[in-house]
Amino acid sequence: MSDPATALVPAATLAAITGPGVLQLVIYLAVLLAFVKPLGWYMARVLEGNPGEAPLGLGRALGWLERGIYSLGGVQADAEKRPVETGWKPYAAGILVFNALGFIAVYGLQRLQSVLPANPAGLGPVEAKSAFNTAISFATNTNWQGYGGETTMSYLTQMLGLGVQNFLSAATGIAVLAALIRGLSRKSAGTIGNCWADLTRSTLYILVPLSVILAVALVSQGVVQTFRGPARVALIVPLSYSEPVKNDAGEVIKNADGSDQIRTVEVTEQSIPLGPAASQIAIKQLGTNGGGFFNVNSAHPLENPTALSNFLQVLAILLIPAALCWTFGEMVCDRRQGWAVLAAMLVIFVPLLAATYALEARGNPTVAALGVDTTANLGELGGNMEGKEARLGVANAALWATATTAASNGSVNAMHDSFTPLGGLIPMWLMQLGEVVFGGVGSGLYGMLMFVIVAVFVAGLMVGRAPEYLGKKIEPFEMKMAMVCVLVPCALVLVGTAVAVLTPDAYTTSNPGPHGFSQILYAFSSAGNNNGSAFAGLTANTPFYNIALGLAMWFSRFWIIVPVLAVAGSLAAKRVSATTSGTLPTHTPVFVLMLVAVVVIVGALTFVPALALGPVVEHLQLVGK
Amino acid sequence: MLTRPTILRPALALFVLLSIITGVVYPLVITVIAQVAFADKANGSIITDAAGERDGKPVGSSLIGQEFGTSDATAAPALAKWFWGRPSATGPVPYTALNLDKGTGSSGSNLAPTNPALLDNIKARLAALDAADASVGIVRVAPGSTSRSTPVPIELVTSSASGLDPHISPAAAEYQVSRIAKARGLSEASVRDLVHQHTQGRALGVLGEPVVSVLRLNQALCNVPR
Numbered sequence: 001m002s003d004p005a006t007a008l009v010p011a012a013t014l015a016a017i018t019g020p021g022v023l024q025l026v027i028y029l030a031v032l033l034a035f036v037k038p039l040g041w042y043m044a045r046v047l048e049g050n051p052g053e054a055p056l057g058l059g060r061a062l063g064w065l066e067r068g069i070y071s072l073g074g075v076q077a078d079a080e081k082r083p084v085e086t087g088w089k090p091y092a093a094g095i096l097v098f099n100a101l102g103f104i105a106v107y108g109l110q111r112l113q114s115v116l117p118a119n120p121a122g123l124g125p126v127e128a129k130s131a132f133n134t135a136i137s138f139a140t141n142t143n144w145q146g147y148g149g150e151t152t153m154s155y156l157t158q159m160l161g162l163g164v165q166n167f168l169s170a171a172t173g174i175a176v177l178a179a180l181i182r183g184l185s186r187k188s189a190g191t192i193g194n195c196w197a198d199l200t201r202s203t204l205y206i207l208v209p210l211s212v213i214l215a216v217a218l219v220s221q222g223v224v225q226t227f228r229g230p231a232r233v234a235l236i237v238p239l240s241y242s243e244p245v246k247n248d249a250g251e252v253i254k255n256a257d258g259s260d261q262i263r264t265v266e267v268t269e270q271s272i273p274l275g276p277a278a279s280q281i282a283i284k285q286l287g288t289n290g291g292g293f294f295n296v297n298s299a300h301p302l303e304n305p306t307a308l309s310n311f312l313q314v315l316a317i318l319l320i321p322a323a324l325c326w327t328f329g330e331m332v333c334d335r336r337q338g339w340a341v342l343a344a345m346l347v348i349f350v351p352l353l354a355a356t357y358a359l360e361a362r363g364n365p366t367v368a369a370l371g372v373d374t375t376a377n378l379g380e381l382g383g384n385m386e387g388k389e390a391r392l393g394v395a396n397a398a399l400w401a402t403a404t405t406a407a408s409n410g411s412v413n414a415m416h417d418s419f420t421p422l423g424g425l426i427p428m429w430l431m432q433l434g435e436v437v438f439g440g441v442g443s444g445l446y447g448m449l450m451f452v453i454v455a456v457f458v459a460g461l462m463v464g465r466a467p468e469y470l471g472k473k474i475e476p477f478e479m480k481m482a483m484v485c486v487l488v489p490c491a492l493v494l495v496g497t498a499v500a501v502l503t504p505d506a507y508t509t510s511n512p513g514p515h516g517f518s519q520i521l522y523a524f525s526s527a528g529n530n531n532g533s534a535f536a537g538l539t540a541n542t543p544f545y546n547i548a549l550g551l552a553m554w555f556s557r558f559w560i561i562v563p564v565l566a567v568a569g570s571l572a573a574k575r576v577s578a579t580t581s582g583t584l585p586t587h588t589p590v591f592v593l594m595l596v597a598v599v600v601i602v603g604a605l606t607f608v609p610a611l612a613l614g615p616v617v618e619h620l621q622l623v624g625k
Numbered sequence: 626m627l628t629r630p631t632i633l634r635p636a637l638a639l640f641v642l643l644s645i646i647t648g649v650v651y652p653l654v655i656t657v658i659a660q661v662a663f664a665d666k667a668n669g670s671i672i673t674d675a676a677g678e679r680d681g682k683p684v685g686s687s688l689i690g691q692e693f694g695t696s697d698a699t700a701a702p703a704l705a706k707w708f709w710g711r712p713s714a715t716g717p718v719p720y721t722a723l724n725l726d727k728g729t730g731s732s733g734s735n736l737a738p739t740n741p742a743l744l745d746n747i748k749a750r751l752a753a754l755d756a757a758d759a760s761v762g763i764v765r766v767a768p769g770s771t772s773r774s775t776p777v778p779i780e781l782v783t784s785s786a787s788g789l790d791p792h793i794s795p796a797a798a799e800y801q802v803s804r805i806a807k808a809r810g811l812s813e814a815s816v817r818d819l820v821h822q823h824t825q826g827r828a829l830g831v832l833g834e835p836v837v838s839v840l841r842l843n844q845a846l847c848n849v850p851r
Contacts, residue, residue, distance in 0.1 A: 023831055065646070073638030076631070090632070097636045105644070121725060150723055150730045164648035168640075196635045203643055208651060215655045216662075222688055225659035225667040230723050233671065233683040236843060237693055237707065239718040271723040272669050272686050273730060279655040283647075296731040299786030301688040302669065307833020363779070364738045370747060371766075373776035379795040379835060386743060386783040387733045390711065390792040393834035397786075414786045415733035418743075515737035537735030618739050 016361035016383060018376045021395030025353060028311070028399060032318055036342065039319065040326020046205045047178045047198065048331065050082050054205040062204050075196045085191035088569025091179055092562050094195035095172055099139050099558070102165050107135035109161035110153070119154035120229030121273075126152060133546035138162050140557035141169035141440050143284070143291030143410055143532040144549060146541040150273040150294050155227060162291055163280045167207050170287030170320075173442025174202040176561050177324060178331075180446050183568030184470050185332045187576050192568045206320070207287060215282035217312055222305035225278040230271045239267040277303055285316035288440040290410030290532040298400070298413040299389055310392050310413060314400050317409045321438040324445050332470055336587035341448055344595045348437045349406050352426050357398035359423035360384050365623060384423070387415030398423070405430040408440035410532025417511070417519065417535040421622060424518065425615035427533070431525045433603040434489050440530060443557075446564045448599075450485040452586070453478055453567070455598040459584055459591070469586060471576035478570060481563035488559045490606045492528035492552045497521050497610065499548065506544045510537035513621070518614035527552040672844075685840050690791035692719040693843055694753070694781075696746065701753040702760030706808035707846070708793075708801050709757075710839035711780055712750055715788035722789055734784040750782040761807035775800065792836035795824050811849065819845050 045055045051070065052063030070077065076084040086094075110126035113119055126134070130146055137144040138161070147153065153162065175198035182192045219225050244252040245261040253261045277293040281303055284291055298304040298313055322342065329338020363374035363384040376382030376394070383394035392400075397414035404411055405427035416424055430437060436448040452469060457479055460467030467474040500506040500520045511519060519538040526533055527549040534540065540549065585591065659667035674684040685691060694709030695701055713719035714734035716727065723730045736743040754777060758765055765774050778797035798820045806813040823842045826835050 020827065020831065027831060069639060069642050072642065073635035074631075075635050094632055094636060097632050098640060101636055101640045105640070123725075148728070148730055148732075151725065151728045159652050160644060160648040163652065164644045167647040168643060171643075196639055199639060200643070203647065208647065211651065212655065216658055219655070219659040219663045219667050222666045222670050224669050225656050226669075227656065228668065230725075231669050231671055231683065231686070233685045235691055236684065236840075236847070237691070237704070239692055241717045243717065265717070267718050270685070270689070270691065270720065271725075272671070272689055273723040274669050276652045276656055278659060278667070279652040282655075294731050296733060296787045299733070300731050301690075301787060301789055301791060302686075305670075305688045307828035311828075311832050366738070366744060367747060367779070367783075370744070370751060371771070371773040371776055372747065372751075372782055373778050373796075377796075379799075380778055381780050381794045381796075381834060383779070384738065385779045386736065386738070387786045388783075389786050389790050390780050390794060391790075391833050391836050396833065412786075415735055417735040417737060418733065420738050510735060511737035511740045513739060515739055518737075535735070536733065537737070618737070621739050 016363065016375060017358055018361070018395070021357065021361065021376070021393070024395050025357065025399055028315065029350070031315060032322055035319055036323050036326050039323035040338070041330060043206055043323060043327040044330035046201050047174070047327065049201070050080070051197070054201070058205050058209060066200055066204055069200050070196065073196060075194070083194035083197040085194050087190055088179070088192050088565045091192055091195045092565040095176065095561060095565075096558065098195075098199065099169070099172060102168055103135045103139040106138050106161040106165055107131050109157045110134060113154040113157045116154070116156050118156035118159070118227065120227070121154070123152065123154050129543050129546040130541055133550040136550040136553050137532065138165035138289070138291060139169060140530050140553045141173060141287070141289060141408065141443065142527060142530040142553045142557070143289045144527055144534065144553065145291055145297070145532070146546055148295035149292055150275075155275050158280060158293060159276055163283065166280065166283040166287045166289040166291070167203055168199070170207055170283070170289065170441040171199045171202040173440050174206065174324075175199050175442070176564055177442035177446045180449060180564055180568040181328055181331045183571040184472060186572045188574070189572045192565070192572050207283060210286050211279070211282040214286060214312060214316055215278045218278045218281060218309055221309035222302070223278040223281060223309060224274045224302050225276055226274050227276060228274050230273050232269050232271055235268055235270055240264050241267070273302070281313070282316070284411060285313045285409065286320060286441075288317060288321065288407045288409040288444075290404065292411060296415075297411050299415070304413055307391060307396065310396055310400070313411075314396070314403050314413075317403045317407050317411070318438050320441045321407050321444045324442065328445060334470070334587070337470065340587045340592050341445065341452070341595075344592045344599070345437045345448070347592065347596050348433070348599065349402070352406075352430060353399065353402040356402050356423055356426045357395055359420050359426075360394050360398045362420070364420060384418070384420050387418030389413065401427045402430065404533055405531060406437040406439070408435040408443060408529060408531045410526060412533055415536060416522070416533060417537045421515070421615040421619035424522075424535070425611055428518070428522050428525050428615070429603065429607065429611065431529045431531045432490075432493060432607045433599055434486065435529045435531060436599060443530065443560070447485065447560065450482040450564065450567070451599050452595060453482040454486060455591070455595045456584065456586065458598060459594055463584065465582055465584065468577060468583060471579065472571050472574045473577065478567050481567045484563045485560045486602060489528045489556050492556055493521075493524045494606070494610065496524035496528060496548060496552050500524065500544070503544060505542070510539065514614050514617040518618065521610055521614050523549060524552060528556050530556050684844070687838065687841065688791060689722050689789050690720050691840050693839065696749040696753050698749075698752045698756040701756035705757040705760050705804055708798060708805060708839050708842050709754070709781060710793055711785040711790045712746065712783065713788040713790075714784040720789055731787045731789055733786045733788060746784070747782045751777060754781065758804050761804055763804055763807065791838055791840050793839055795820070795835055795837055798824075798837040798842070805846070809846070809849075815849070819849070
């Protein structure tokens, strides 16, 4: 029995944190921030460039492809051969139709994979409701995995279905963000860009080059990339297991005395799953998609073999979302605005990262009470190692869990279900904040800019002035749209969880007590904010969850994209008012804290009661024993 | 003017062309680069046993663990001569990387910290470790007591995230050195030497954790002359 008093003492927590662990987190943040300016500058050039124009010679190398796509697609061009820009309604319609095609393609590929090529393991068609869920999941940049990759999806489905959506859903996010930024930066304009140009240019000049670099780096670390079927290797120590004997109808055959007939199965070989994983994992991380090639995602040694591959992958999660803040500042011609938004994200991210690490490093007091070493010393792992990999350790598991839920990535390198109660609360709450702390590629920043509109409005009320952002008046229409963006995910999470808890078939949690409730709340937080990570013990591949979570993902994605584009169109048409001494500056530390407060208060007010029922009760159970 | 063809045609053309670029050309290019530059790693880092009795046959992947331990105290003495790795939650047997008949592969336990099954698993594993030690005359828990002379490193009793983790910490290897030495009639120094040979430091000196490859270590044990 552990003393609850000692379990709560901060000194014990601090002793669990190791110097190398902290150093890794600091190095991560430093490298991430070092990329913000160069990559942000590059992306701004891409989003503002004409056909065939991109820095670093990529425009010359890939310009013919871009022009070819426009001419085959019949994209209208003006006298200077630039794609004709449109207002927000045709832009939104284009994005929706394009994403609907993605949904149809992924669904079709899954259902037909058994008769299509590149299926060396001979997998059958995916069950209809599971295929529906997965198709929405990948079209919405969520990448919730209701299935196990190596046992469900053929190589063709992975590449041409899931892999393609990894690119295109990320490109959709960048395109919508570009449209919103143009809305903010233009004066009295009727257009916000051409959606086909934005989709094509983001894919060709941003996502593909970065993915090629990352994929090759990952293969060098041992991530598999092949079209061969599974490899078979001999085990050093043969294993065996017993199972009931079944007849052809799947019924257990009984002995004469009525007991089940049992047979022993000898296992002398291990099958090693292979496949074109590295190419898909690169874009899975860079596009904040998160859907893994294998069941356990980036905890799998063939998906994330070394600490270096882990560093590159977790860097890739936040790389584009962080750099887009600079892109934003560059495109609105006021870099301070980009820094301010990035600063607000960091103010929320860094303390939560430190807390997750401390909580996981402290470990589980009931395990320590059994005579197990949970303190990390030289050469010891310590902490809460259930559901974590030895080569990565506790610090990297905490870093990944925080980054993947801050961004709407959802990949994992450790099992969040086995995190300590409060260590699991933080990733859940980061999703519930609306995926605006870095957030998804594009979607995180456009979500955060909706919060900026709310913050500007609240600040305007406090000082008694008409709210403005970047010289644009924020009026009731913008506020209504921003509130839709803020409230839709909250409603999806809370209503979805409530319905699931009241549905007897849905209450199929693998863990007892408050943690079972946490599993359901986590699932809807993940789907309702397009994250995709899971408390994976929840049996989510059921008709109820496949449909309920599928709908949550769909509404969360597109009921935000459409209002964001409406705001973009409305702002673009406005005049820019002159800056006066009474204008509220939006690049100062005061405004950064104002923005942080709005995000945190909305998240806390909405979700504290639900979190209290799950992780908080579980924590009290654990330390109170 | 917004008419349907102005949306459907570019949407279809973009979708098909970008699908070909990102779904066919891109993975093929990466596969070619991978197979030319990193053929061994791109194909699963398979180890072939050139010198040993399984001449030239694949005997494992250096990245995927194999089961050497147990959580069954009665089966433990027979396995005392091997280094044990992480417990594994895969089915039907531990360290199942792929079983298409059963539809199983990599998996964590997903047990919550408050789940009684987690503590039961840990207690069973502790008992098995003690039974293996007892079979070669090592006593870590005095009879009638519950306190241990040496705390057990946590990764020896907790399941990995993948169920395929090939590594343990140097401390977890050291915990087992005396047992392996006694069970195989080797000196502790020679076993410790092997552990050091198969210990990897942090990547670039800072990233990750120092680890020992259990599979490589046990393969090396097979080749040590008695």
